[in-house]
Amino acid sequence: MIKRILFIDDNAEDGRIFQQIIQESFSSIAIDFASSGSQAFALLSKTRTDVIFLELIIPGMDGIECLTKLKINRNTKKIPVVLYTASKNEMEKKLALKLGAFDIISKTSNLSIRTDKIKKILSLSDHH
Template sequence: MEEQSVVLVVDDVKTNVLIMRQCLKEMFQVWTADSGEECLRVAKQKPDIILLDVLMPGMDGYQVCRQLKADPETAEIPIIFVTAKDSDDDEQKGLEIGAVDYITKPIRPAIVRARVSTHIQLKQHSDKLKFMALHDQLTGLYNRHFLAERAAQSLSAMVRHQQELSIVMLDLDHFKKINDFNGHHIGDLVLQAVAKLLQDCFRKEDVVARMGGEEFVILMECGLDIAREKTEDVRQQLARLNPMGLEVTGSFGVVTANPQNAELSHLLVLADEAVYKAKADGRNCVVCYQDGAYLTVEHD
């Protein structure tokens, strides 16, 4: 059963809240708040849309809308103003500060349901397009465009706040043989299994991206020692994975950023050279770039 979208109704008059709930409950899950302050708290739980009264004691709807739009956690939630104020100036003001629509009282249930449905569908479509723009379509991992965007932010933060940052590159070994002998469909399933392993192994704050083909890159906010240890653990798990009953291993390159090499393109070159050395050393191993040298991590 498809999960219902969530509508947050914000109004300080209980009768209005009851009318809106009655109007929407058959189509949507309805949350309520009776003040601007409560709306800001509940909105952190990410409703799909907010129906916001304008005239409320304390914070009015316009103030609430401005704060919601200023907060990255809630900025993308569509807001529809619901109010008895029906002048063109009022409507213009609401739209200018970020609302997507404006419904005037008294409430007409059919209009409310239609407007809410339309804006939820638009939001879902927009979310899907954004996901597709930033994710690899086969594996669901981030793509190189998102990696470049996040890396620029992380490298800038590293320089400003002296944070640690490492990049791990993984290239699956002999992947062409898997495609040649088993078909590209099986190869795709292997890539999906590897992607899931990487998502499970790394933290949510790490960026796991597919660069294309059988190459993956992970951006980690940590130093070389932690990155090396984590990567070796992932190498071992990958060697035991056996997706589709096939033996799959990977060659890994690890490099840590510093203020002198705080460019993604340069770090990727170093990580790629580390992967190349891992291939030359027999594959299925981790090579770290440190102090101008490439060092292979010993393993049993």
């Protein structure tokens, strides 16, 4: 059962929309927010996380670098990482999947499509 999500994105509005989707769909899931990769790793060092949603376009350590570090770290490598991104760079998205990203959700798709995909991913992640 998914109990805690880490949402890594420096865009506060995207975080607010994501939180609204989760709160309307799942009553028992907590969300931690990080605006950078380094902030995410600080949170992960002290908080158990079931699923990570990661923007590719973040300051400092970009999404690919953050994903790579998540997948080589023995404490985080098994946590499913879902790209939740505005990036249109298809090569970067393919690389992320190759590096171990669980799935990709485009922020440019409409809200109901994003909501449906988030719900589907979170119900699938229950079985990981």
